[in-house]
Amino acid sequence: xxxxxxxxxxxxxxxxxxxxxxxxxxxxxxxxxxxxxxxxxxxxxxxxxxxxxxxxxxxxxxxxxxxxxxxxxxx
Numbered sequence: 001x002x003x004x005x006x007x008x009x010x011x012x013x014x015x016x017x018x019x020x021x022x023x024x025x026x027x028x029x030x031x032x033x034x035x036x037x038x039x040x041x042x043x044x045x046x047x048x049x050x051x052x053x054x055x056x057x058x059x060x061x062x063x064x065x066x067x068x069x070x071x072x073x074x075x
Contacts, residue, residue: 004045015041023051 004017004026015028027043031037 017041022052022065024055 002021003022005020007016007018009027009030010016010027013030015030017026017028018024019026028041028049031040044062
């Protein structure tokens with residue numbers, strides 16, 4: 001968790017952790033019982049690498065920014 005910073009909470013109440021070097025946001029659902037928060041964060045961090053790899057395969061980086069052609073709009 002050394003590269004993540006707690007940024008805010010989403011409107012749904014999820015924790016938003018921002019990766020300081022990769023500029024990615026990790027959303028962690030907050031469990032109903034707050035004693036389960038630490039295991040929920042640990043599980044999200046373990047899944048992060050796998051999800052990041054899938055993201056890199058789905059969207060290719062453009063000038064070090066990940067962009068999907070449908071998400072890029074030219075004026």
